[in-house]
Amino acid sequence: MSAKTVNKLPVPGATLHYEVTGSGPVLLLIAGGGSDAGIFSGIVGQLSADYTVVAYDPRGNSRSPYVGQPAGEAVVQAAEDALAVIDAVAGYSPAYVFGSSSGAITGLELITRHPDRVRMLVAHEPPCVDVLPDAADAAAFFQDVYDTYRRDGLDAADVLFAIGTGMDQDELPPPEDLLPEYQELFRRMRANAAGFYEHKLLPFTRYQPDLDALKQVTHKIVPAAGHDSAEYLPGRPIQVIADHLGWPVVTFPGPHTGYATHPAPFATLLSRVLEAELT
Numbered sequence: 001m002s003a004k005t006v007n008k009l010p011v012p013g014a015t016l017h018y019e020v021t022g023s024g025p026v027l028l029l030i031a032g033g034g035s036d037a038g039i040f041s042g043i044v045g046q047l048s049a050d051y052t053v054v055a056y057d058p059r060g061n062s063r064s065p066y067v068g069q070p071a072g073e074a075v076v077q078a079a080e081d082a083l084a085v086i087d088a089v090a091g092y093s094p095a096y097v098f099g100s101s102s103g104a105i106t107g108l109e110l111i112t113r114h115p116d117r118v119r120m121l122v123a124h125e126p127p128c129v130d131v132l133p134d135a136a137d138a139a140a141f142f143q144d145v146y147d148t149y150r151r152d153g154l155d156a157a158d159v160l161f162a163i164g165t166g167m168d169q170d171e172l173p174p175p176e177d178l179l180p181e182y183q184e185l186f187r188r189m190r191a192n193a194a195g196f197y198e199h200k201l202l203p204f205t206r207y208q209p210d211l212d213a214l215k216q217v218t219h220k221i222v223p224a225a226g227h228d229s230a231e232y233l234p235g236r237p238i239q240v241i242a243d244h245l246g247w248p249v250v251t252f253p254g255p256h257t258g259y260a261t262h263p264a265p266f267a268t269l270l271s272r273v274l275e276a277e278l279t
Helices: 037-047 075-090 102-113 135-152 154-165 180-205 211-215 233-245 263-275
Strands: 004-011 014-021 026-030 052-056 095-100 118-124 221-226 250-252
Touching (some): 004 075, 014 075, 037 052, 037 180, 037 263, 075 095, 102 118, 118 233, 118 263, 221 233
Parallel strands (some): 026 052, 026 095, 095 118, 118 221
Antiparallel strands (some): 004 014
16 A cells, blocks of 8 residues: 555644545545544555545544534535545545545535535435435434433443444454554544534434435436445435436445445445446
8 A cells, every 4th residue: 555644634613634545536535423534444555556545534533623612513514624625635626535424425515515526426325314205213213312322321322323223233343353553443433422422413314415406416426335234224315315316326345334344345346436437
């Protein structure tokens, strides 16, 4: 893998940590939930052979601290953060974008607001449940997770969240069997958990994508879901969005976090999808 550079980018209300590896067209990776740039470390090496791969810690997560007191986030703000990172690395050139979970929601808002800055968006399981036929039930679930966190704490919220999203089925090795860098990643993610429940969970899951605007850039959007997670809550909204756009959902290896659990086949498929760009 080529050398990685680590950078800081001041944006309104935060300072973003971002990492750049490789050369070629810019590929921005947007992490979701309480994760950060490190969640993509398993795929960066393979992708950086052909792309300038950029990954960053979303505001409030890990090494991207808020400036001042944290507050409930807005998806619009997250999209502007992503654009700022693209600007810092690619200048005025458009970038490929891969976003997963709430990172995919950020990507959808980014391409809605700045379609000229996105060359292609691979939107992997955005949990924007408003598009679902049972939207009220799905929204009530996330509200219950938030209320459980406020009332009973992190551990109780984690259990409810994992069961309701199918992530309790993910086959992850025990922490003691992980490489040191992954152990550190999971420590950071655990430290981010309270901020995720407090400031990110509800604003992102309540996001209402502008389906008409997305229809205007259908040729730039690849709907994606994990093979093992497509039928669970985070994977279901993209199927509705895909139907609206007239595209099939591309099935990626593994669960909701397939880029971490199945990095080599995941990166291979992502490369093939990007190579199939429609012009």
